[in-house]
Amino acid sequence: MASRDELRLHRADTQDGDPYDAYGVEVTGYPAGWSVAAARAAITADIALLQPLLGDPDPSIRIHAAYTLATASDPDRAVRFSFRARLAVEQDPIVCAALVLATAEATRTHPHSPTIAWMRQRWRDRSQAPEVRLAAAVGWLCLTAEPVPDDLRAAVDDLAADERAHAMDTLPWMAVAGGSGETGLHHCARKMLHPDQPDPEHCDDPWAPRP
Template identity: 50%
Template sequence: MHQWETDPAYQAVVRGFVDADPLDQAGGPLDIRVAVAGIRPDAKDGFLLEEVPWDRFPDGIRVREDMERLRSGDQAAVRGALGMLVGRCANDMRVAVALAVPFLLRIGTHSGGADRAEALAVVAEGARMGHQGVCTRADMLRHRNDDEWYFEPTGYLQNWSVQAARYAIAADTDLVLPLLGDPDTTVRIASAYALAAASDRAEDILSAFHTCLLAEHAPDVRAGLVLAIAELARAHQDSKTTAWIHACWSDPGQPPEVRTSAALGWMCLTDEPIPDDLRTILDDLASDATAQLMAPLPWMRATASAVGDGLRRCLQEMLHPDAHDTDDCCDDPWS
């Protein structure tokens, strides 16, 4: 017998989400959005894990154990716990990870922490679904689809898991915004990736992205900020950003990585035919050096595979969608 079959939390999810109408659980004890929103600010700041209803949700007890390891001070244990958390997201087991998001955000903001970027990366992955391996114009920067239901392997409604994580990021936006100026470039990129998934505060976050882009000297961070701007604009249907990003990729005064990211963002923000001048620009700017520079960005890692870098795969799919792609776009990006 599978361990899930005897787990009370799993059985409750089956009764509530598989054997009955999931919407009947809205606002109740099995609504992860309510559970995350109900964590007191003092409990978040004090890392009071005992106040969180871990046992209501599948894998919740194990996620709490991972969170305890993050506080152990043992680097091997910390890395192992973060690996387990991001692995759950990769396996579409986000519901209990959503409960951890407020605490992971605080780990990410802790000065001197060696794994701040990784903690923020878990937050960002918990706030997205169905984006791994996706590199089409329609879906690359779309981290949610509220019109269609998605279910986790346990039967839990993944839409709610992702919404809970996105709400948690929005609630703690003021904690994360200063990280856009962190001395560590990996933290700056990870914080932008997390903030791009926030459910609210879009105007404040976009303003911060633009301010940081003007002052940013690291090419990879600049490229990441442009993708974050495009993703947030797509989620919040910001037409002004679509115009800005068009001007960005068409401006020869912008650095190559900025124009390349802007071109990707524009193609995801509109379904207009791709103009010839954009194709020409990408033929010139999307070089091996640009692809290598952008490869560590989480947006590019999510579309890459063992045999193809993320930028090349995105451009192949977006510029030549009818061409046969021998590099399967659904290959496991976590391998």
């Protein structure tokens, strides 16, 4: 689930019929999309209970609140606005990255061109924390089919240091994208920016510094 096409698969506007058809079936034979739809409905019903957790003193709770709220149905962009409002006061760069990724996920479901432009501004802005720029780069790539700009490629190659990539694996989006010895960030970068490179086979992270 780390390539641009795979991450765009579950946008609600890309399916001709049921937007959950592409999820396939669970091992029990139960349509996985039904489970996803039920979970999203439950989260949407409890938005008012979850939003205050974006300001919780515990950074991990703020991160997981953003991760959960990103799946809510948000046609009026109220949830997306709460991510932006929290981002304006958030001091922890990893939490800021979570808020950017949450904004991107919410925008996949409810496309909004100004938010896509905002994402581009974030990864181009050198005054932003590296974690924010990386999250914005991944988010922007998942929101558009435009060719990868040279400056985005250069920014990711420059900022995706091994230590930072491991730190960003605390983000649920990155944790589930990792595999085969790669961090989630490095897996996303390889699949999105270097799709011709083969998957590593049970080896160390190929992006890690070598002696």
